[in-house]
Amino acid sequence: MPASNVRTEIDGPVCTIILDRPEKKNAVDRATANALREAFEQFESDENLRVAVLWGDHGTFCSGADLTAMADPDARNEIDPRGDGPGPMARRQWDLPQAQALKEEGLEGYPVVFEEAIAGAGRFASGAGRHGRFED
Numbered sequence: 001m002p003a004s005n006v007r008t009e010i011d012g013p014v015c016t017i018i019l020d021r022p023e024k025k026n027a028v029d030r031a032t033a034n035a036l037r038e039a040f041e042q043f044e045s046d047e048n049l050r051v052a053v054l055w056g057d058h059g060t061f062c063s064g065a066d067l068t069a070m071a072d073p074d075a076r077n078e079i080d081p082r083g084d085g086p087g088p089m090a091r092r093q094w095d096l097p098q099a100q101a102l103k104e105e106g107l108e109g110y111p112v113v114f115e116e117a118i119a120g121a122g123r124f125a126s127g128a129g130r131h132g133r134f135e136d
Contacts, residue, residue: 014049019054019057040052067121
């Protein structure tokens with residue numbers, strides 16, 4: 001995998017997938033989400049690997065979605081507007097095969113991302129926090 005915000009380390013049957021985006025407290029933007037999906041697909045395709053561990057480097061697991069990236073129309077240009085593409089971080093993965101879990105992530109995440117999160121991300125990126133406006 002090319003250098004990215006996600007790296008993997010293999011130790012016997014254990015694959016550790018590491019978020020490495022310290023400048024954003026490991027928040028996930030589109031490139032990071034794609035890299036996570038690729039890392040889990042690689043894990044899934046390797047019969048020698050038995051367990052995957054998702055870990056955040058630099059003292060932070062993950063601060064969630066990168067709201068600055070979500071608020072930027074250019075950064076969202078790869079999002080599937082129908083919401084049926086593969087999702088990077090499946091919510092209902094426990095009882096589904098990986099391909100179906102990724103598809104469900106896209107289908108279920110669509111309303112949240114396009115109806116609520118983008119507007120909220122725009123407010124956050126422009127300086128409005130949960131309790132009003134803040135400045136540097």
